[in-house]
Amino acid sequence: MRVVSIHPPAGPQHEGGAQPPHLPHQGTPGPAPYFLYGPYGPRPPVPVNGVAIAALVLGVLCFLPAVGLVLGLIALRQIKRRGERGRGMAVAGVALSSLGLALWTVSLATGVAADVWEGFKDGARADSVLSLRKGDCFTSPGGLEGWTTEAARVPCADEHDGEVFALVTVPGSDFPGDDSLVELGEDRCYALRAAYVMDAWSLPEEVGVYYFVPSRQSWRYGDRSIACVLGREDGTRLTGSLRSDETTLDAHQLTYLEAAEVLNAALDEVPGSDHPDDDVSDDREWAGRVEEAVAEQARLLRAHEWPKEARGPVDELIVDLGKARVAWGRAASATDPDSYWIHEEEAWDATDPSLSVTVREALGLATSPPAYDEGGEQEPEAGEMQV
Template identity: 35%
Template sequence: MAVRAPYRSLRGISAVAALLALGAVGCSDVSEAVDGAKDGAKKVARQRSVFSLDVGDCYNPNGKAEGTAYVVEIVPCDEAHEGQVVGEFALDEGKEYPGDDGVSAVADERCPVEAQKYAPDTWALPKGAALFYYTPTRESWATGDRAVSCTYTAQKSKLSGSLDTAKSLKPEQATYLKGSNALYEALWANQPAKDTVEDDLAGYKAQAKAVAAALDAHVEGLGGIEGTEVGKLRATLTKAAGNWKKAANAADVDAFYIAYDPAFTGIAPNKSVAARKELGLATTVPADEAEVWAG
């Protein structure tokens, strides 16, 4: 966001009358010009300040998807669009602007959580959709702006339809996704500070402890869901939880590695495909997740 901007007026409609007054153009030219002017007026009428975005709004940015924005074009979600607001939250009130990096750090942490409330099954997201957010700038912070709007934005083509799937989930689907999302959140949110276990054994053990706890909760949730494949996944994850606990309690680096390898592969996304199919959820592993496990 930048400085607070007012809603755009409908002055574009006046272009229609001006074009109709021109007698030197042919009928087809006038018709095309009028249609173009109407489309332009329609777009202007849909303009909304980025300060008034609501969860569920589908929109097209004015210009590039990234960068400082004043207004966006709000469109019906059944029309092709570039983005949809899938979450929002307010930053803590403070006298001083925390800086671009400070704001982004909070948004990086909070937006995935807020987005999952709206679209819990990340596997079902359209290909190319990525999580972005509108945040306050130093200038807008001075006017009292503290809002962060989390959006899924199409990086290449367009989005079609609303991404709001939370309301349509069956209880067993919601239970599965809650546990699965919490598991992967525990894994990625507790990344150790160093790249190697040798340099940060304590950090890797702490991550293992967090993952083991999330797995225990996920396994417990799966216990209340019927299904052959769900039962098989529950057994797989129970075994994985045991390995994560061994890693968390490893006495040294060698002991950690012995437990970590089977622990990590035990929660690989492809382990859950059959259970997801049984539950009626998306079954295609997102490319970014598949790449991580393949690496």
Template identity: 35%
Template sequence: MTYPPPGSGYPGPQGPYPPAPPPAPPGPGYGSPHGGGKTNGLAIAAFVTGLLGCFGVVGIILGAISLGQIGRTGDRGRGFAVAGIILSCLWIAAGITIGVIAANSDSSGGSGAAPSATRTKPKEVDAQKMKVGDCINDNTTASAPSTAEPVEVESVKIVPCTSPHDGEVMAVFRLSGLTMPPESQLRQRASDGCKIRTRSRISRDPAANSLANSYYYPTDESWRSGDRSVTCVAVAANEGTKLTRPLAR
């Protein structure tokens, strides 16, 4: 085995190899998601439509189309598109909610609505079915003070307490006994029972001095059918005068 003579060596970098080529000019490279590219026009339109809220589902449609375009082209504006879809959905949900509330308010009359004709129209009921708090008109002298002659009453009209009325029902109670007492005794028991049950409330009313006590009590026929109810009614003390408001509670 031999070695090359001293000084001969191997060719160095300045030997027979050609020089390196100059660097190539920079190419276009790859796009960055945070730079370059235009903002998608439909995405902006979807956002503006969603802000306005008066175009219904248009914002949703524009946002969906723009998201598809952005996925293909790499344009910016994805946030605008998503925001436009969300805002449009919120506007639609708010509109539906308001519509439902308005429909329920219309069907129930609303707490601040004026009374309808159906609710304020006088309602005729059997005299035995009057309840405490009812304001009545009976078109007879039965609602006059208890000194008047009794008149048989079959029905009365329930009317609003804010309109002119003959009386307001203050109490209802039942008489005891199987046998109907004489007319005078029956009237006395009814009168005494009503005075006891209504005295305190009538005395609290600002117009107590202009009020009187009246009552309805069973007739011979209704007693035989089981009627024992006495209905106590506050009326105006002056005959022919109407009440125009509910009495103090």
């Protein structure tokens, strides 16, 4: 499997591969034994055709049935020309290889090959990257850099190099190429991270997203899975699971984060403009969507029955969300660029992440907003702009 890091984006990509099972190599048979006899010596025994033996072996073991079929036909011609033994083995090799080739053709057409691959993965060694599943923590001899084929699963409470947070199925039947797999891994793994780590505030800033992609060799045997992995970018190991989803959160925490994600998703859609210009129509439209998201978040918070210790903080947050809604509404209805940028700045101030700290503390969630580089090199991530 190739190990790739989404973040940081710079730097060379390293290739690695989970190698397919080694297949026996059939060499070219050597010459028939040479016997030296005098005029009255015994007649040499008729040798067995080596190609016939190879054809029979490949036919019985179902290794490379097309090769076994070809070798069987070659053996029949050699036996007839040389007068060697082994016709029965050659015929059996042709028959078995023909049957194996037919079965492979049917399996590829019906998807049975995929089931065979799944069975192979299920039977893979415990320290193979092919055995990794969502939620697994693992160590690897080379960490998360370079060629990686081994990944020993360990309890997440122990030190580990990475934690698998998603598996992505690669579509299509033809190998898409390394560049396409890298692009797919970047897009899908980053997008799926928020479903595994719903509370982005709990994610350490030094943790990045990596992924294992199929190699060209493993693809030939049905490998169609990209493993998305969380790991430290400084090369040190993690301790403890980073997971925060429905399997680890209580009902109140889950409700709060789902409501917060409504606004976070809208904030993430900010138009990609670095400087004010004369046309802010896209920005005004976006501000309108944010206004609607703020209102929806407040509605979801009101609809839930909160524990006693969280009722007061939630009520205060709902009041603050009302102020933020008004501010975003003003930005959405601005009539000129200058007034729009003024109202947008006011709206951002009203959407201050610190307003949610008391609610988070009452619910037992992380209370420190993620840190960013002052140079703006790190993009704000879903769940980190608000609540």
